[in-house]
Amino acid sequence: MRHVISALVMNQPGVLAHISGMLASRAFNIDSLAVGATENPELSRMTFVVKGDDRVLDQVRKQLEKIITVVKVIDFSGPGQSIVERDLMLIKVSTEGGRRSEIRELTEIFRAKIVDVGPSHVMIEISGQERKVEAFIDAMRPFGILEMVRTGRIALLRSEPEAEDMPEEPAQSTEIPPGATV
């Protein structure tokens, strides 16, 4: 099973190396990992897509929580969790053979955006759920994909009425202690 885990970590050198090293040395299977700034300059957010059963996920979460520079870990795949998740992709597609308008049409259908135009190719930006991005790749394949790059998954919880329907409290509290700047 795939899980999306989000971790708030202290924005310090070496934190990413520590976390990726831990995941590798414990042989956890990570599909994607995205890191970026948050609203708080002291913290970064890491979003992981992890493959494994509940036991693996439990260990990933606890091992992450054990790292001193990891402030908070949230499993976004718990029951009753509703999240918005996005992948971002830049893709360069060949326009040889006068097929630019076809590509443009598909780009619009997918609500993607052409961000660069060259004599024989276009670059398209698309964001969305993984399924949509995958479908767009399939749609572009016949034209000739020259290059592409994708980010890891990013995700946030929706604000929702069933907010008290929170996932099971992890063994180690993920409450931010008073005094912590989050």
Place this chain on the structure above:
Amino acid sequence: MATQPQQTEQKPSTTLQLRGAEILVEAMIRQGVDTVFAYPGGASMPMHQALSHRTDKIRTILPRHEQGGSFAAEGYARTTGKPGVCLATSGPGATNLITGIADAKMDSIPLIAITGQVAQQVLGTDAFQETPIVEVCRAVTKHYYMITKFEDIPRIVKEAFHIATTGRPGPVLIDFPKNLQLQTMNEEPDYDPPMHLPGYRPQSATVNPNQIKQVLAAIKRSKRPVIYVGGGAIASGAAEELKKFAKRTNIPVAMTLMGLGAFPGSDSQSLHMLGMHGTVYANFAVDEADLLLAFGVRFDDRVTGKLAEFAKHGKIVHVDNDASEIHKNKEAHIPIVADLKEVLAAINREMTDDDIPQIDDWWKQVNAWREKYPLTYRDQGNDLIMPQYAIEELYRQTRDQEAYVAVGVGQHQMWGAQYYKFDQPRRWMSSSGLGAMGFGLPAAMGAQAAHPGKLCIDIDGDGSFVMNVQELATLHCEKLPVKVFLLNNQHLGMVVQWEDLQYGGNRAHTYLGPIDHPEATGKGTGSFGETYPNFVQMANSFGIAAAQVRSRKEFPAALAKMLAHEGAYVLDILCPYQEHVLPMIPGGKTAKDIIYERI
């Protein structure tokens, strides 16, 4: 790793001028540090200079290898419960600490490792004696720091000691660039600054009264309960509470290698060690138990063997303060993430006479196993010194002295665990998780530094001993009267044992004498001529008294002579190498597969 200093170091002028190195030393003093094991070099000289001015507060012991320093700091920590401190220079000095750091991580020992680092101006340029030690050590530390700002020094020292000693203890590395060691300020810094650790909450969980009720209900219902106790009980200081709990309930107690001493080993309620080389009765009891009270343990493979078969008949109560240990290897029915001492105190408080289980039949069974399969060895009835006998005799002669005992790794380590009995925690030092040969001598040295005037023994093997034998110089020069009880069989005995069991006895680099001896290919008779190396001469060259003993008749007197000797001493005890450590559950097997007698 002495080198030429890379920078000119000027004497501070008459006004108050505090160097970074001095601030670090003062910050350590305020953390209660009284002993450091430190080997100087170019990038750590300012710290040594600072230490040399604070001999009123800190004893600096010079080991002869940084690894010896790290193990000595562990010996200090394991026997006191206070953090051990070791210090090395950059590059090779730092990398030589790694085995000790990894060992402290595996056995959850509070250790502060401080390394000098090249100046920030040349950091990352592959400068002389530069290694990115923080990068290298990330996976084997609980936490790590590189000091990057002068003003951070007191906070980092405070945080490092806090992290090393709270929650599940462990090693913390502080990497200290030389330019910051030399930088000065002209006023006293705040040595008690606020810590900034928003992600570290070691005391998160309080004991949940409902879980205590569940545990008591499980105990009450149980007919075949066993306590399985490990190093967590010692780290948490729970020995008194454990004893009270065990005595009141009369539940049998099995200990892990790390847990020895958590419950009195000489008490008849102790089933002694469990696991690969544990007693038959401890392993059978756990195998048949209907309730396993797992206290401060991590279900290590050397304890469980085949996981699916381990304690499969019973409920498991697992108490540990590290949430990641719960369900890691074995699913627990009642998982409790909390400090063991508090949990046991709560259980003791809540327990009524009504909760005491009826286990007379269970004890009959356990005692029947104990009678049928006692811990025993072949007594050949000749004048050979059997290693198990030697340790029994050591125990007989020292049991009243509450000795501190360290071991290396191998057969002698297991025999030490089996035949020496510890009635108190923090008397036994074993590199248990990492299994680092060469641990015994420096660990005993660290214990001796922490406990002047007390008997500190290194039970060692001839393989392990040589790995840090240079510390004999430290024993002599620092006047640390460690007694080395050297079980010398001229072989790497544990590997020999596995060769016998798994490789038809083919000897593959397990003989420690010259390669032209027939023993090197397993063709010798096992009789000793001249042994190699000459440990008596070696010890003497370090200024340490020594004797070799090869006769059982002479052994008790030879041992008594060592114990009566005032200074450090090496007793080179020749033992037959053909002995196997038994009982043995082969790796990945179950209690049912236990080998009790030599086939």
